[in-house]
Amino acid sequence: MLEISGLHAGYGTSMVLHGVSMTIPRGTVTALMGRNGMGKTTLCRTLMGLVAPASGSIRHDEAEIAGLPPHRVAARGIAYVPQGRGIFERFTVQENLELGVAPWGGRVPAHVYRWFPLLADMRRRTAGTLSGGEQQTLALARALAANPTTLILDEPSEGLQPSLVEEMATLLLRIVGERRMTLFLVEQNLALVRRTATIVAFLVDGVIAGGAAARELAANSPLIHRHLGL
Incomplete structure (x- = not known):
């Protein structure tokens, strides 16, 4: 609450x-x-x-x-997805997700890829090459990676x-x-x-x-x- x-x-x-x-x-x-x-x-x-x-x-x-x-x-x-997404465009999808894992990075929980299977196929892509919708998905997934x-x-x-x-x-x-x-x-x-x-x-x-x-x-x-x- x-x-x-x-x-x-x-x-x-x-x-x-x-x-x-x-x-x-x-x-x-x-x-x-x-x-x-x-x-x-x-x-x-x-x-x-x-x-x-x-x-x-x-x-x-x-x-x-x-x-x-x-x-x-x-x-x-508490996790926060700001307006404008705030992803690290030069990092890969996987690296962005790992940064979301508290406290200083680590293994991305399996349920994150279950919720966002598209990101599993994109994990080696640079975040800046993703579409706007894909970047928003990544920002949401990164926030949820910290459970x-x-x-x-x-x-x-x-x-x-x-x-x-x-x-x-x-x-x-x-x-x-x-x-x-x-x-x-x-x-x-x-x-x-x-x-x-x-x-x-x-x-x-x-x-x-x-x-x-x-x-x-x-x-x-x-x-x-x-x-x-x-």
Whole structure:
């Protein structure tokens, strides 16, 4: 479980998050939606220890992690796939995956290749030669190689064609089900959110502005119009 309470964070004297509070139950998929510039990525980076909070609490499985450096957050079982993927383009697929194995590299778990059989056939290819969809797959697989209990995904569908988004949704549901993993999905793709999430919250100007059951949202929902402008 990931519990966020009264979280304020930003860059220097410029605050981006203003008292964010939300709970992400263990073994569920919770989505966060919002327009660009609302603070979604800052929230992800703060959860991961890449941005220091000004105040507030972040508890993961009852342990306080607010303010911990990224390597200690990762050691507590949290993995993060940032927007833009963040793979090492000059390394091979295999080397990227090995870097994901905590704490300093090692053998890639067999279930990673079971979930991503395409990568098994590409393990000697340089990551920079992969397509956008393949790179996103690699970024996700690398995060899962560390066997996290909680996974944070920031805009994983960005740049992917609809068929690949559907494949991603199916795979995420399978992984969450098999591992009873907690998934925090930051996403603007309504189809992916409705397909995978149980609950969706909306972030507006650094504040949680409401929430709803994900499957009840439709493209013409007043919440979608209000918070996403769709």
